[in-house]
């Protein structure tokens with residue numbers, strides 16, 4: 001197999017796209033600079049997974065055009081069921097690359113909250129986007145995939161919470177893929193100003209069997225002083241993608257970022273989830289669940305980096321591996337010099353459901369400061385026969401007992417998701433995947 | 436009436452013989468106590484009847500109304516009417532007590548005839564009240580972080596919800612303070628009746644102050660060495676086990692030893 005390491009997309013294509021999207025000049029330059037850098041940048045090197053033969057770059061079309069949804073009733077049933085149509089006031093739905101539906105509650109509009117697709121944001125909130133888009137949290141020149149992401153960005157959302165705005169409602173975003181050929185260079189940019197509070201949940205949901213495009217997804221999440229962000233996600237990308245999913249957060253002083261990530265892609269996937277605790281007393285809590293099946297290969301690298309004093313980082317990862325799926329779970333707690341009184345905790349557990357499945361949990365603590373606490377626990381194992389015996393001794397069938405144990409094992413993230421419909425969906429996806 | 440018959444049961448674990456020919460017959464309407472010092476094979480008997488994966492039955496039989504229990508999978512044994520309150524119940528993260536109980540009940544019902552959520556909740560609430568359990572125990576993960584006493588009550592809650600024909604209760608009294616012991620006994624006495632039989636394993640007599648057994652058996656060296664009525668339990672309470680050992684010429688009552 002030969003693998004594309006450079007892209008078929010040319011400068012002209014990008015210029016034309018930028019023009020068509022009516023982007024300001026700085027955005028066109030941003031793209032072109034990244035494109036120029038991409039050629040010479042190396043690929044990322046996810047620890048313990050060799051991606052040399054992974055094809056992240058070949059795809060047929062940069063964008064596809066889709067119809068929007070004029071009302072929620074136009075949505076396919078499985079998308080509709082994600083939404084509490086009665087109460088969900090603030091919602092963005094993207095169909096393939098097309099912003100398909102957006103609504104923002106009057107209350108949030110009045111408070112100056114911005115929830116919009118990334119293209120509109122680039123046009124209408126240029127100053128803000130220019131300030132935050134891949135300038136600090138993730139940078140285009142980190143490696144080839146971030147650079148291509150910047151150059152090719154073709155969808156996503158911008159969420160901005162002004163100072164002191166504490167939101168009670170949840171912001172929900174759904175990225176629907178119903179065209180096999182769609183490629184996602186999707187960017188979610190979340191900025192919470194000081195003393196604000198946001199609960200956000202997103203879905204990536206492919207409704208087809210097999211993708212022919214690519215998925216290169218980046219989320220940047222910035223929590224300024226004393227801001228609190230809860231970020232829930234359920235990814236269900238179809239097989240066929242070679243997915244790169246990078247969700248990264250930065251927490252300033254007293255800020256809290258909580259992640260609840262249900263990573264249910266059927267594609268080969270590299271997932272990077274990093275939280276920088278830059279401010280004193282900041283907190284990062286990561287909960288991740290994964291189900292691997294078929295001959296899927298995945299790498300999940302979860303990292304919390306402590307810079308601020310008295311910062312608190314917690315990683316909880318639970319993975320279920322079946323068939324001949326293989327996954328690497330890297331959990332990294334890093335305490336930088338000066339981050340005294342910090343605490344880095346992590347727990348990784350992998351449940352193997354078949355002989356051929358592979359799952360490696362690699363807990364790593366990197367500590368450059370004396371006055372800290374840290375701990376880790378990791379295990380790879382099978383369904384506990386004593387638990388099976390206990391459940392079956394109550395009349396529960398073997399199949400149902402296994403089902404209960406697996407769902408229980410993955411429950412920490414299901415429970416942490418903010419929207420009932422999304423919780424239910426994750427439960428159903430787990431159900432479908434482990435069956 | 437139902438009958439559980441255990442005949443000449445021999446059980447090994449990791450190739451070591453623990454039970455060396457146990458005979459017992461239980462009818463519904465009866466409560467049997469199995470007593471004996473630690474290490475005499477009581478839990479092994481309970482586990483073998485329920486089908487614990489580590490215990491290997493090498494010979495003998497267990498039948499329930501003539502049906503071969505040993506041929507059944509663990510869940511089939513439960514559905515046939517057997518229940519075991521375990522000495523060390525498993526903890527299962529992420530599975531709530533309520534979900535687990537509902538699955539247990541529905542496992543006994545046909546698809547499409549599942550217990551309604553309302554009815555289930557009502558029943559569980561009333562049983563939890565009866566057992567003086569905190570209502571929040573329903574939504575806690577199964578046995579996770581439960582105290583010893585909470586685990587025991589939870590076993591009795593399951594017993595009362597599932598309503599088996601035969602319940603084996605393995606050291607249901609161990610680690611309980613007197614109040615908890617009374618509550619647990621109350622639960623068992625509530626079950627007592629025509630359609631229910633029980634085998635209560637204990638090495639203390641004190642549980643039997645609250646639940647009067649119809650029959651009392653003493654196990655030593657992996658066998659039932661003596662059977663009698665409730666007066667046997669009282670004699671054990673007053674005099675300990677030494678007189679039995681003397682009577683039978685047993686030096687060491689644990690299973691490693693031969694008489």
Ligand SMILES: Nc1ncnc2c1ncn2[C@@H]1O[C@H](COP(=O)(O)OP(=O)(O)O)[C@@H](O)[C@H]1O
Nearest residue numbers: 448453472473474475476477478479480689690
């Ligand atoms: N898992 C095990 N592995 C090896 N030997 C065991 C195991 N469980 C029990 N035994 C042996 O069986 C004997 C009887 O155990 P058990 O049935 O638990 O006794 P009791 O319940 O009467 O205290 C123990 O003394 C021990 O020697």
Ligand SMILES: [Mg+2]
Nearest residue numbers: 477478522606
């Ligand atoms: Mg015992």
